[in-house]
Amino acid sequence: xxxxxxxxxxxxxxxxxxxxxxxxxxxxxxxxxxxxxxxxxxxxxxxxxxxxxxxxxxxxxxxxxxxxxxxxxxxxxxxxxxxxxxxxxxxxxxxxxxxxxxxxxxxxxxxxxxxxxxxxxxxxxxxxxxxxxxxxxxxxxxx
Numbered sequence: 029x030x031x032x033x034x035x036x037x038x039x040x041x042x043x044x045x046x047x048x049x050x051x052x053x054x055x056x057x058x059x060x061x062x063x064x065x066x067x068x069x070x071x072x073x074x075x076x077x078x079x080x081x082x083x084x085x086x087x088x089x090x091x092x093x094x095x096x097x098x099x100x101x102x103x104x105x106x107x108x109x110x111x112x113x114x115x116x117x118x119x120x121x122x123x124x125x126x127x128x129x130x131x132x133x134x135x136x137x138x139x140x141x142x143x144x145x146x147x148x149x150x151x152x153x154x155x156x157x158x159x160x161x162x163x164x165x166x167x168x169x170x171x
Contacts, residue, residue: 032039 029039032042
């Protein structure tokens with residue numbers, strides 16, 4: 029009331045002016061709060077997108093590693109099969125040529141005498157000895 033008398037205005041005009049000022053102040057305060065929240069939201073949104081991208085990459089790498097493990101297991105199986113086939117072929121070749129093998133040492137071949145069992149079979153084309161038990165060639169031992 030005192031202010032309205034000093035300014036020469038009606039008390040209602042003073043009340044409306046203060047309400048307007050308070051509303052402006054609250055609006056500015058809400059705008060600042062909105063800007064802060066919008067900034068925080070943008071930061072969190074970018075972080076979320078980054079985490080989703082990383083998750084997608086990890087998911088891809090996990091699937092790829094699983095496929096690679098399966099491929100390695102497949103290759104190991106193929107190598108074992110190949111080694112088994114080579115060992116069978118080597119055994120068959122030895123039986124066809126009439127030489128003794130580890131499995132046939134108790135029965136002599138048709139025209140040879142029984143020889144002490146040895147898992148090492150000399151390969152005629154080279155100076156290496158082929159080991160039937162492990163399926164690999166090794167250098168001959170020298171005295």
